[in-house]
Amino acid sequence: MxxxxxxxxxxxxxxxxxxxxxxxxxxxxxxxxxxxxxxxxHTYYNSDLFPSIIRRAALKAQNNRAWCYVDELPAGISLDATGFLAVVTITC
Incomplete structure (x- = not known):
């Protein structure tokens, strides 16, 4: 697969x-x-481990940070701020 x-x-x-x-x-x-x-x-999608897998991948992409300046986003993160709420896309 x-x-x-x-x-x-x-x-x-x-x-x-x-x-x-x-x-x-x-x-x-x-x-x-x-x-x-x-x-x-995804092999673990229906597993109880899946939420922790995506949390761990997101933290790695965020460099273990809780917030970030819009003009200093890490490499795997993009931001679409055209609407009232911005859409954050993290590619792991």
């Missing part, structure tokens, strides 16, 4: 600091609904 790349997507609000720089808070609890994968596309 071909292995699909893990993609995590969720919405968050872009916030401003007192100095005017924008930042986002990363989501702390991730679940199956935060990934577009289907049960047949």
């Amino acid at each position: 071909p292995v699909k790349q893990l993609i995590i997507q969720y919405k968050t609000k872009v916030k401003k600091m007192a100095n005017g720089r924008e930042y986002i808070d990363f989501k702390k609890t991730l679940d199956r609904k935060d990934t577009p994968l289907k049960p047949h596309e």
